[in-house]
Amino acid sequence: MDIQQLIQLKLRGESNRSCSDILAIHRNTVNYYVRQLKASGLQFSELLELSDVELMELFPTRNTTDANRYKELSAYFPYFKKQMLLPGCTREALWREYLQKHPEGYGYTQFNEHLNNWLSKAKISGKLNHKAGEKVFVDYCGKKLQIVDKASGELRDVEVFVGILPCSGYTFVEASYSQKREDFISSMNNCLQYFGGSPKAIVTDNLKSAVSKASKYEAVLNKSLKALALHYNCVINPTRTYSPQDKALVEGAVKLVYQRIYYPLRNMIFFSLEDLNVQLKTELEKYNDYLMKTYQASRKKLFLDQEQVYLQDLPSEPYRIRHYKRARVQKMGYVYLSDNKNYYSVPYRYIGKMVELQYNSQVVEIYYQGERISAHKRSQKAGYYSTIKEHLSSSHQFYSEWSPQYFQKLSADIGPGTSNYIGKLIEQQDYPELGYKQALGIIALKKAFSRSRIETACNMALSHDRYSYRTVKRILENNMDKALQTQLQETSIPIHINIRGPKAYC
Numbered sequence: 216m217d218i219q220q221l222i223q224l225k226l227r228g229e230s231n232r233s234c235s236d237i238l239a240i241h242r243n244t245v246n247y248y249v250r251q252l253k254a255s256g257l258q259f260s261e262l263l264e265l266s267d268v269e270l271m272e273l274f275p276t277r278n279t280t281d282a283n284r285y286k287e288l289s290a291y292f293p294y295f296k297k298q299m300l301l302p303g304c305t306r307e308a309l310w311r312e313y314l315q316k317h318p319e320g321y322g323y324t325q326f327n328e329h330l331n332n333w334l335s336k337a338k339i340s341g342k343l344n345h346k347a348g349e350k351v352f353v354d355y356c357g358k359k360l361q362i363v364d365k366a367s368g369e370l371r372d373v374e375v376f377v378g379i380l381p382c383s384g385y386t387f388v389e390a391s392y393s394q395k396r397e398d399f400i401s402s403m404n405n406c407l408q409y410f411g412g413s414p415k416a417i418v419t420d421n422l423k424s425a426v427s428k429a430s431k432y433e434a435v436l437n438k439s440l441k442a443l444a445l446h447y448n449c450v451i452n453p454t455r456t457y458s459p460q461d462k463a464l465v466e467g468a469v470k471l472v473y474q475r476i477y478y479p480l481r482n483m484i485f486f487s488l489e490d491l492n493v494q495l496k497t498e499l500e501k502y503n504d505y506l507m508k509t510y511q512a513s514r515k516k517l518f519l520d521q522e523q524v525y526l527q528d529l530p531s532e533p534y535r536i537r538h539y540k541r542a543r544v545q546k547m548g549y550v551y552l553s554d555n556k557n558y559y560s561v562p563y564r565y566i567g568k569m570v571e572l573q574y575n576s577q578v579v580e581i582y583y584q585g586e587r588i589s590a591h592k593r594s595q596k597a598g599y600y601s602t603i604k605e606h607l608s609s610s611h612q613f614y615s616e617w618s619p620q621y622f623q624k625l626s627a628d629i630g631p632g633t634s635n636y637i638g639k640l641i642e643q644q645d646y647p648e649l650g651y652k653q654a655l656g657i658i659a660l661k662k663a664f665s666r667s668r669i670e671t672a673c674n675m676a677l678s679h680d681r682y683s684y685r686t687v688k689r690i691l692e693n694n695m696d697k698a699l700q701t702q703l704q705e706t707s708i709p710i711h712i713n714i715r716g717p718k719a720y721c
Contacts, residue, residue, distance in 0.1 A: 218270055219263065220450050221248055224415075226259045237416055238450055267585030285329065287317055292333045306330070347382045348525025350452075351410070352418045353403065355394055356469050358477065362485045373488060375495075376402040379468045380410065384507075385518035386468055388476060388499050390491050396439055397536055403443065404533040410518075412526025413447040438539045446534040448527055475502045540572045547652055548606055550581060557599040560606040561589045600649060622654040630670035632677070633657065640682040653684035664691050671696040 217238060224234045231249055235242035252262055255273050262270070291313060298304050310326045321329065356375040363370060374394050378387040387406045391398040407413050419440075444451045476498040485491040503515040510517060542550040544565045549558040552572060559579050561570065571582045574593060579601075581589040591601045619641045626633045637657060641650035660669050672690040679686055690696055 218248060218252075219445060221245065222252065222259050222263050223445075223448050224450075225249065225252075226263070227415075237452070239452060271585065284317075284320065288313065288321060288326070288329060289333065292330065295330060296334065346525075347522040348380075348412070348414050348527075349382070350416045350418050351378055351380055351406070351414045352468075353378045353406065354420045354466070354469065356472060358473065360390055360477070360480070360485075360491060362488060362491055365486050373491065374398070375472070376406070377469055377472055378403075378406040378410075380414070380518065380522055383517035383522040384468070384514040385410065385503060385522065386472070386499065386514065388472060388495050388502075390488055390495060392488065400439065400443055400534065400536045407447060407529060408533065410526060411523065412529060413449050414526060416450050416452045417444065418452050439536055442537055443534045446530060471502070475505070535575050535577075537573050537575050540574075541569060542572055544568050544570060547649070549600065552579060555593075555595055555599075556597040557594050558601065559589065559591045560600070560602045562606050602649075622651065622658070625658055626654075629658070629661065629666045630673070632670050632674040636673035636677055636682060636687070639677070640684075643682055656684040657687055660688065660691065668696050671700065675699065 217240065220238060221234055224237060229237070231245045232242055234240075234249075235245045238245070251273055252259070255262065257265075295309050298309060299306070306327060307323065310323050313326065314320055320326075354377055356377060358375075359372040360375055361370045361372055373390045373392055376387075376389045376391060376399070379385070387409045389402050389405055391402055403417070440451055476495065479498055480494060483494065485494070503518075504513050506513050512520075538554075540552070542552070544550055544561055544567060545558075546566060548563045548566055549560050550570060550572060551558055552574065554574075559572075559581065561581050565583055565588060568583055570588070573580045573582060577593055579591045579593050580587055581591075589603065589606070591603070594601050619638055622637050622641065623634045626637050637654045640653055640657075644650040657669070657673070664672075668691060669687070672687045672695075675690055675696060676682065676686045
């Protein structure tokens, strides 16, 4: 995703240094990426059409900095700084002292480079001048608004999302039920639609819905937010932790929202989120049209005159959120999606491989090493097997020994009732392979139960309208077969058996 965003920036004509600032990647790394991309002989527009796998092939493996070794060295920096103030102290003497404690540490050149970088750091603060169309700052208000449940009269707190273009101060405000990822991305979509374009960067606070792991220097973004950035041809740049100056502008905007939008709503009652957002939009228009004496212009006028033209065009459709999960392809050629507890087929050659599921409310796509290998319509039915016939080829060598006859033969030593039951179990499946796993389970019950009991349980289960491994196992675990045998010995009165409910009984 970082490389795709770099390609997008280069297509816009950004310099390597500018790309480094926007992406928060060291300029030497950006220079290396650009050299490798140019060496491919393809235009940037052509590179953008390549798949993730094809892009990865353009870059040879590179070793990353040994973080542990640097951590050991950096712990001595304050001590080195004090020592260098003493007469007669040299850097070489400090380096040799460091090597005595860490024989496998850095060489003298790297030692000096890291020390110089640390010594040259300085905290600098001052007024930030924002370029038109470069960024949008987003955050949530600390104070919540409320809606009233008509039925119960209960008050419900709602979150208030704020987005601001720093050059013009043009602002967007919207209420949502939570700060969760779905609500955050919905508000982000609506914010960019309100502005009528997307900036080069979205600057967020370290929200859980946006950042998987906060950091002062390199936050780890969740994949849904990175995908949103790719969709809108921009990048995500979270503010640094413990650096309030990074988000001073949006926090100032939040205070103004309290004064100009919250206060007029103080005596109003809202019975739905939709009604609240309608009134927020009315107050927001007044806020953006308010004449600022300093600039002798409103935020809206500054936006239309200075900033709107620099925003990028929006895609034809808003971004649809995607969720990401890792899963291993099961022996039967399916992956399990825990959200709805259902299964999706993949080509048999990926059996045993770790894959990534990317899904939303409509579709489930399955990727292996960046390449899409399967796509299904999302099912909301628990326990459902979504199958593409080509994925489960019965002629493949993996299933060469598996057939209904094979499993009936395996179960013959248990008894004819078991063999008959397994045959019917496999026959009821749309694809025989789906029944093979359950057939193996019934045969494996020999490890815990006697053959005569399994035979009795299978004969009992034959009267059920649906055949399954779980039915036979439930009969055995609840000793229903034993109860039947006892009753048959003592009386000829018919016995009614319930094997469906959560507590089986007879």
